Amino acid sequence: MSELANQLSELRGRFDAAVADAPDADTLEAVRVAFLGRSGEVTLLRRGIGQLPAAQRPAAGKTINAAVEVLEAQLLEAERRLATGNFDAELAKRIDVTFPAIAPLRGSIHPIRRVMDDICAYFERHGFAVVLGPEIEPDYYNFDALNIPPDHPARDGFDSFFLTDHLLLRPHTSPMQIRTMQQHKPPVAVVTPGKCYRRDAVDARHLYQFHQCEGLLVAQGIHFGHLKGMLTGMCRELFGPDQQVRFRPSYFPFTEPSAEVDTTCPVCHGLGGTCRMCGGSGWIELGGAGMVHPNVLSEMKYDAGAVSGWAFGFGLERLAIVRYDVDDIRRFVENEPDFLQQLA
Numbered sequence: 001m002s003e004l005a006n007q008l009s010e011l012r013g014r015f016d017a018a019v020a021d022a023p024d025a026d027t028l029e030a031v032r033v034a035f036l037g038r039s040g041e042v043t044l045l046r047r048g049i050g051q052l053p054a055a056q057r058p059a060a061g062k063t064i065n066a067a068v069e070v071l072e073a074q075l076l077e078a079e080r081r082l083a084t085g086n087f088d089a090e091l092a093k094r095i096d097v098t099f100p101a102i103a104p105l106r107g108s109i110h111p112i113r114r115v116m117d118d119i120c121a122y123f124e125r126h127g128f129a130v131v132l133g134p135e136i137e138p139d140y141y142n143f144d145a146l147n148i149p150p151d152h153p154a155r156d157g158f159d160s161f162f163l164t165d166h167l168l169l170r171p172h173t174s175p176m177q178i179r180t181m182q183q184h185k186p187p188v189a190v191v192t193p194g195k196c197y198r199r200d201a202v203d204a205r206h207l208y209q210f211h212q213c214e215g216l217l218v219a220q221g222i223h224f225g226h227l228k229g230m231l232t233g234m235c236r237e238l239f240g241p242d243q244q245v246r247f248r249p250s251y252f253p254f255t256e257p258s259a260e261v262d263t264t265c266p267v268c269h270g271l272g273g274t275c276r277m278c279g280g281s282g283w284i285e286l287g288g289a290g291m292v293h294p295n296v297l298s299e300m301k302y303d304a305g306a307v308s309g310w311a312f313g314f315g316l317e318r319l320a321i322v323r324y325d326v327d328d329i330r331r332f333v334e335n336e337p338d339f340l341q342q343l344a
């Protein structure tokens with residue numbers, strides 16, 4: 001082997017070891033400079049070609065060029081190896097594949113929907129049908145047929161959104177009493193949940209869009225005791241046996257006698273004072289109820305002498321406030337995931 005070949009072979013040995021030991025890109029660059037740089041060992045060998053006899057120079061040049069190609073390929077390969085190695089090391093540092101996976105966010109049924117479903121299930125178990133009705137109703141269904149003529153002051157209590165002179169967003173679900181009795185002869189037993197709208201100022205217990213569930217039972221021999229029993233049973237089912245419920249005499253043009261149903265305020269627990277939920281009374285109103293007025297039965301061509309009935313309309317948000325111990329009705333429409341998750 002020529003002297004040049006010997007020198008190259010010895011140099012290769014050291015080059016291989018240096019490349020194999022290089023822990024990072026900077027060291028690798030230093031190896032490149034030491035061997036292939038302007039004053040590197042291989043460059044010095046190339047310069048030595050000039051001192052060889054002319055006949056040997058072309059072969060020596062070829063040998064050195066071939067060696068440079070091999071060394072450069074080796075450097076490239078080492079660079080690639082280091083880059084991938086770093087990536088794997090970074091990956092190992094940042095990702096612990098044994099760490100428990102983050103569970104995906106799960107949706108849940110909205111608390112108002114849950115209350116609605118549970119009320120419907122309770123009444124269905126007692127033989128009632130669930131029916132739904134329109135949210136836009138003529139004033140006849142909202143008022144006239146419910147014994148509230150145009151000049152009746154009770155209309156003011158249902159601060160309504162009128163769309164035209166005679167068409168409005170329903171302020172209560174009671175129009176469904178009328179639609180039910182128009183379509184069916186007695187006996188009828190329905191519950192009808194849905195959205196209602198009123199021009200009420202929003203506060204801890206009022207929204208301008210809320211939900212009610214109406215109930216209507218008309219048959220022979222129905223009396224107030226049946227109403228009281230069914231509504232007390234519903235509150236027990238929703239709230240448990242310890243929540244106090246009271247029937248307070250009240251007035252609705254479409255029922256006689258009428259009552260409002262209250263329960264102990266879930267915020268002050270009946271203490272009143274400056275409680276902003278109950279306004280200091282210690283009670284919050286859940287809904288209205290009463291025996292269907294004979295004028296309404298007659299308007300529906302029912303024989304008021306032969307059948308009697310009761311009706312009720314409860315606010316679902318109010319029921320949910322009590323059931324889930326919520327301090328403000330607005331939480332049900334803010335759709336705050338943490339709040340909804342807590343009640344899921």
Ligand code: FA5
Pocket residue numbers: 171172173174198200205206207208209210211212214252255258285286287288289290311312313314315316317318
């Ligand atoms: C009525 O709407 C009658 N239609 C109820 C009724 C039906 C009486 C059948 C007799 C027979 P009232 O206006 O009181 O009644 O409303 C009933 C319930 O709806 C209230 O007790 C309350 O729970 C809920 N409610 C009324 N307005 C709002 C509001 N702005 N925000 C949230 N809930 C409301």
